[in-house]
Amino acid sequence: MDVTVPPHDLQNSDCQKISQVLARVGEKWSILIIMFLDGGPRRFTELKRAINGISQRMLTLCLRGLERDGLVKRTVRAVMPPHVEYELTPLGRSLTEPVTALGLWASRHITDIDAARAAFDERAAVHEDELADR
Template sequence: MNMPTPPAANTADCRGVSEILNRVGDKWTMQVVVVLRDRPRRFNDLKRQVAGISQQMLTRTLKTLERDGMVERTVCATTPPQVEYALSEFGHSLSEPVRQLAQWAAANLVTIHDNRLRYDTDR
């Protein structure tokens, strides 16, 4: 007979899932994952591709993704040393749902804009 999970375990699970969703749903994380989906990139290339991100925020985002195992950092033996970032296999498993969400958002921009205008006008 299956016993229901105690409420404390459910609460802990929800907190853990919520933390992960907050991280992977962050706008910078999503954009970095999309940019790295096709190929590895160096830091400045990433910064150019992710419009509006500061150097500090890109550094923080990359470190978080690396810590979570989604991004791999490779130091190339050149002078000066060059660092390249790539999605790990685990990171690629996130890139498909992120890409689908981005496509959904792009396909629905006009509808969302119109709904916001209608809502704001009715208030």
């Protein structure tokens, strides 16, 4: 396996900035939002309905963060009543391939991950029982 070593001349501030971007992109809600917006512009309510389990507040916060990072564009439509649409920017669109690949990987391996978690939890419970018996 060929592993590329990151350059040693990365400044601490560069690492912090990269970490912030990866944290934003790696948020579970951000990934889902990007995947849904890949299909085209969506209204807030469409996103809320499509993303099971996300609260209105969390959706608002994630969309603001993605907009701040230049990944999502917010457009207010001057209709009665006014409504807001969100769509990916070109920068956001460039992220859809890796994000979709990550989402597909998770979907394909969720059974394996669930099995590994169950096995781990079982081993941990046995270990806790052994400690309690001492």
